[in-house]
Amino acid sequence: MSTPLLEVEELRVRLPVRGGSISVVDGVDYVVAESEVFGVAGESGSGKTMSVLALIGLLPSGATASGRASFRGLDLLALRGRALRDIRGGGIGMVFQDPMTSLHPMLSIGQQIEEPIRQHLGVPRAGARRRAAELLDAVRLPDPERALRAYPHQFSGGMRQRVAIAIALAAEPELLIADEPTTALDVTVQAGIIRLLDALRRERGLSVVLITHDLGVMSAIADRIAVFYAGRVVETGPRDDLLRHPRHPYTKALLDALPHPELPADHPLVPIAGTPPAPAAVPEGCAFHPRCDHRLEACSVVVPELVHDGPRAFACPVDPFVRA
Amino acid sequence: MSVLEIDSLEVTYERRDRARFRAVAGASLAIGQGEIVGLVGESGCGKSSLARAAVGLVAPTAGTIRFEGRPVVPLTRRARSADLTRLQLVFQNPYSSLNPRRRVGDQVGDGIAVGTGRSGKTARVVELLELVGLSSNARSRYPHEFSGGQRQRIAIARALAADPSLIVLDEPLASLDASAQAQVANLLLDLSQRLSLSLLLISHDLAIVHHVADVVSVMYLGKIVESGATEALWADPQHPYTEALIGAVPHPDGTGTMPEVLPGEVPDPAMPPRGCRFHPRCPHVMDVCRTDEPPLEPIGESRLAACWLHAPEARNESSMPRAPVHPRA
Amino acid sequence: MSELAASRSDLRAAARATRPAWRQPLAVTGAVIAAAWLIIAVFAPLVAPYDPLAQDFPAFQPPSGAHLFGTDELGRDVLSRVIYGSRLSIPLALLLVTVSATIGGLSGAAAGYFRGITDGVVMRVSDLVFAFPAIILAMVVTAVLGRGVRNAVLAIVIVSWPSYARVVRGLVLSIGDSEYVQSARLLGVSSRSALRREVLPNVAGPVLVLATLDLGTAILLLSGLSFLGLGAQPPHPEWGAMVATGTQYFQYWWMGTFPGLAIFTAVMAFNFLGDSLRDVFDPRTAQEGRRVR
Numbered sequence: 001m002s003t004p005l006l007e008v009e010e011l012r013v014r015l016p017v018r019g020g021s022i023s024v025v026d027g028v029d030y031v032v033a034e035s036e037v038f039g040v041a042g043e044s045g046s047g048k049t050m051s052v053l054a055l056i057g058l059l060p061s062g063a064t065a066s067g068r069a070s071f072r073g074l075d076l077l078a079l080r081g082r083a084l085r086d087i088r089g090g091g092i093g094m095v096f097q098d099p100m101t102s103l104h105p106m107l108s109i110g111q112q113i114e115e116p117i118r119q120h121l122g123v124p125r126a127g128a129r130r131r132a133a134e135l136l137d138a139v140r141l142p143d144p145e146r147a148l149r150a151y152p153h154q155f156s157g158g159m160r161q162r163v164a165i166a167i168a169l170a171a172e173p174e175l176l177i178a179d180e181p182t183t184a185l186d187v188t189v190q191a192g193i194i195r196l197l198d199a200l201r202r203e204r205g206l207s208v209v210l211i212t213h214d215l216g217v218m219s220a221i222a223d224r225i226a227v228f229y230a231g232r233v234v235e236t237g238p239r240d241d242l243l244r245h246p247r248h249p250y251t252k253a254l255l256d257a258l259p260h261p262e263l264p265a266d267h268p269l270v271p272i273a274g275t276p277p278a279p280a281a282v283p284e285g286c287a288f289h290p291r292c293d294h295r296l297e298a299c300s301v302v303v304p305e306l307v308h309d310g311p312r313a314f315a316c317p318v319d320p321f322v323r324a
Numbered sequence: 325m326s327v328l329e330i331d332s333l334e335v336t337y338e339r340r341d342r343a344r345f346r347a348v349a350g351a352s353l354a355i356g357q358g359e360i361v362g363l364v365g366e367s368g369c370g371k372s373s374l375a376r377a378a379v380g381l382v383a384p385t386a387g388t389i390r391f392e393g394r395p396v397v398p399l400t401r402r403a404r405s406a407d408l409t410r411l412q413l414v415f416q417n418p419y420s421s422l423n424p425r426r427r428v429g430d431q432v433g434d435g436i437a438v439g440t441g442r443s444g445k446t447a448r449v450v451e452l453l454e455l456v457g458l459s460s461n462a463r464s465r466y467p468h469e470f471s472g473g474q475r476q477r478i479a480i481a482r483a484l485a486a487d488p489s490l491i492v493l494d495e496p497l498a499s500l501d502a503s504a505q506a507q508v509a510n511l512l513l514d515l516s517q518r519l520s521l522s523l524l525l526i527s528h529d530l531a532i533v534h535h536v537a538d539v540v541s542v543m544y545l546g547k548i549v550e551s552g553a554t555e556a557l558w559a560d561p562q563h564p565y566t567e568a569l570i571g572a573v574p575h576p577d578g579t580g581t582m583p584e585v586l587p588g589e590v591p592d593p594a595m596p597p598r599g600c601r602f603h604p605r606c607p608h609v610m611d612v613c614r615t616d617e618p619p620l621e622p623i624g625e626s627r628l629a630a631c632w633l634h635a636p637e638a639r640n641e642s643s644m645p646r647a648p649v650h651p652r653a
Numbered sequence: 654m655s656e657l658a659a660s661r662s663d664l665r666a667a668a669r670a671t672r673p674a675w676r677q678p679l680a681v682t683g684a685v686i687a688a689a690w691l692i693i694a695v696f697a698p699l700v701a702p703y704d705p706l707a708q709d710f711p712a713f714q715p716p717s718g719a720h721l722f723g724t725d726e727l728g729r730d731v732l733s734r735v736i737y738g739s740r741l742s743i744p745l746a747l748l749l750v751t752v753s754a755t756i757g758g759l760s761g762a763a764a765g766y767f768r769g770i771t772d773g774v775v776m777r778v779s780d781l782v783f784a785f786p787a788i789i790l791a792m793v794v795t796a797v798l799g800r801g802v803r804n805a806v807l808a809i810v811i812v813s814w815p816s817y818a819r820v821v822r823g824l825v826l827s828i829g830d831s832e833y834v835q836s837a838r839l840l841g842v843s844s845r846s847a848l849r850r851e852v853l854p855n856v857a858g859p860v861l862v863l864a865t866l867d868l869g870t871a872i873l874l875l876s877g878l879s880f881l882g883l884g885a886q887p888p889h890p891e892w893g894a895m896v897a898t899g900t901q902y903f904q905y906w907w908m909g910t911f912p913g914l915a916i917f918t919a920v921m922a923f924n925f926l927g928d929s930l931r932d933v934f935d936p937r938t939a940q941e942g943r944r945v946r
Contacts, residue, residue: 195585216576221580257506258502261535269510403846
């Protein structure tokens with residue numbers, strides 16, 4: 001594998017609550033290579049968003065992060081002030097879920113894209129304007145010149161998300177973090193954004209950390225996937241292998257609970273018993289054990305280690321799925 | 325006789341800027357007993373407006389809605405007549421569709437016929453809660469003590485209290501996570517079978533509709549463009565929009581197949597395109613499509629489609645594919 | 654709210670690490686002072702050292718051991734007068750607020766429920782009242798009706814009811830449009846029953862908050878009118894009137910300062926109480942419920 005672009009080790013995030021603090025990310029390790037789309041999958045409360053907010057210093061006030069996150073030879077978790085601001089946008093760009101609220105409603109599109117260009121690349125106004133138009137073209141927005149003068153409310157959700165991607169790429173980062181970028185969009189619009197992200201990463205050699213609960217979206221674009229549950233990574237691996245041969249009971253259960261339109265309509269939808277635990281109430285031992293069909297005695301006591309097997313890794317001593 | 329019959333329904337709204345537009349511009353639909361019909365479409369297609377008009381929350385501007393042979397009268401200040409309470413609605417957002425200050429049992433009991441004694445009412449509430457997979461002690465609790473999936477089940481129990489023959493569900497799974505979605509989807513299938521209940525399931529999630537519905541109707545910009553049995557429609561869509569929708573759904577199968585892109589954007593419902601509303605984005609557009617609106621017509625076994633590709637006179641015309649919106653799209 | 658957004662707001666709420674709203678120091682202070690005034694008002698004859706109307710003592714005495722608040726221009730004990738003053742201000746304020754809330758609440762509910770002409774009339778009259786500063790309008794009413802406590806109360810009721818009308822109307826409209834009310838209507842519940850069962854329980858909280866804050870305003874308006882000579886007439890010991898007299902005798906500072914402090918502490922106490930009540934009822938700052946799994 002080529003040199004890793006981002007290496008996260010033992011990442012832990014704690015949030016303050018009445019009478020103490022709770023752990024929302026509990027010892028997470030993963031590696032993102034160059035020019036790779038790394039998918040972070042998980043349901044609500046799995047800690048997937050908090051783990052990336054920690055990387056760019058956007059955790060809520062009072063939250064603490066520990067561990068290491070190496071990017072370009074720096075430890076992201078130790079950055080402050082100027083160094084942190086330089087990385088945000090300049091090294092790592094971020095796209096959020098809701099394009100309705102992630103763009104500034106009172107500034108023109110041009111102003112919003114030009115700001116990071118001028119700030120991080122030091123390009124004067126005329127040059128920044130030209131680059132902004134190029135970026136809008138790169139994200140396939142029709143009539144970029146006119147779009148630069150327009151305001152967010154004049155665009156549809158899909159177009160706004162394209163603008164958000166353009167802003168995130170304005171300062172030419174090497175890594176793009178996209179947190180549920182298509183969840184709020186219609187399926188045909190989503191298809192456009194997925195293809196766009198794929199095209200952009202090929203054209204620019206970009207790495208993408210794609211966070212989503214939608215395994216279909218993951219399947220279309222991710223190269224490797226990490227599955228989060230209750231603040232821990234339970235499984236990682238290459239996309240096709242992981243989705244076709246899951247090794248962790250949660251991954252398998254999640255796949256079974258999803259509708260697979262490529263299969264006949266009467267293929268059963270198997271719900272997972274119970275609900276994902278709230279961060280304050282994570283079960284002892286393996287966090288998934290109360291909902292697991294394959295649990296053993298040991299599962300309620302010992303937190304399983306992430307075991308590596310070639311390109312795959314999974315945190316389950318049971319490994320009930322013998323590969324065919 | 326169909327349980328619910330919607331004929332040429334039109335629902336018009338007036339926007340803030342005084343522009344009037346037809347959210348539903350002439351839609352027809354029929355649902356039989358015990359049938360699950362999925363109504364799919366993207367933002368702005370009018371499916372929610374259709375759902376609200378179907379139960380009488382919004383008055384139609386044209387067309388008729390008949391439930392069990394009787395016209396559906398829009399809600400007035402008076403209490404709804406007993407026969408119309410057999411037509412129920414479940415909302416999308418389980419966090420706002422239950423009163424935060426009333427106990428679950430009280431809310432579920434709202435629909436139970438007046439005249440049932442107190443103990444009878446309690447027994448029925450318990451029965452309904454268990455029917456949707458919740459324990460009987462839920463009735464003394466408040467909505468905020470439950471998760472989204474559980475709240476949605478409470479909303480379904482409340483609708484069931486009126487002993488309905490048809491329930492309209494407006495995006496019932498959209499706010500839920502994967503486990504809850506599967507639970508509620510299975511519950512709906514189960515209830516439909518057990519109680520011979522008809523369902524009109526409005527959703528933008530084609531994958532779930534494919535799993536749950538017997539019949540699927542596809543809506544675009546206020547009109548129904550295709551309708552048919554789920555498997556048949558999925559395997560062989562007859563309308564270009566249906567084809568595009570199905571192609572855009574990503575599958576979690578690990579193959580890395582990219583979803584299909586539909587070029588262009590949904591037009592402003594206040595200014596729909598002339599002729600076929602889909603024509604500016606259609607890969608098979610012909611001259612007639614730009615001027616005349618195709619009617620929704622039967623094309624074979626229980627299939628309806630509104631497309632000139634299936635009209636005999638259109639077959640002889642040459643098809644001129646439109647240039648894509650962006651060269652690299 | 655999606656499951657995802659709901660869990661995020663849970664985390665944020667947990668992170669705020671707040672104490673329940675009613676345990677905040679300001680709330681406790683407000684409650685204690687308000688309770689103190691209520692007790693003083695009820696037990697005034699037992700608490701006051703002298704008869705408030707008795708002109709038995711030397712006039713203009715500064716505060717001393719015998720007269721903690723000194724004596725006024727007619728030789729009356731200021732402390733006793735301040736204590737008996739609470740017997741005027743506080744019960745009147747309570748009465749006033751109750752009447753305003755009732756009138757305002759009913760008209761607001763009617764406006765929201767019936768809409769149309771009823772709504773128009775109620776709202777336009779409210780707008781008319783809001784167009785004038787409260788004290789000016791109250792002055793005009795008392796000037797027309799004549800001086801005295803009874804007319805002062807009437808004037809303040811006229812000035813206060815529209816706030817309640819507006820709040821209740823807004824709630825009736827918004828809750829009336831809510832999905833749970835629509836569901837109830839579809840289930841065969843009549844509009845009136847829905848109003849009673851779904852809307853009214855949600856209305857009580859905000860009205861209570863408004864009423865508590867209004868108590869402070871009522872006391873202030875009552876005192877203001879009396880200060881101007883339009884409310885309580887001599888020799889009744891009303892705080893505002895006493896402050897007015899005090900301004901004529903500035904060198905005898907105790908005559909005006911202590912009644913002024915009484916007004917200040919009473920109004921402040923009810924304001925604190927009202928603010929903390931608002932936090933109790935606001936779903937975002939109130940205590941979170943437990944989750945059933």
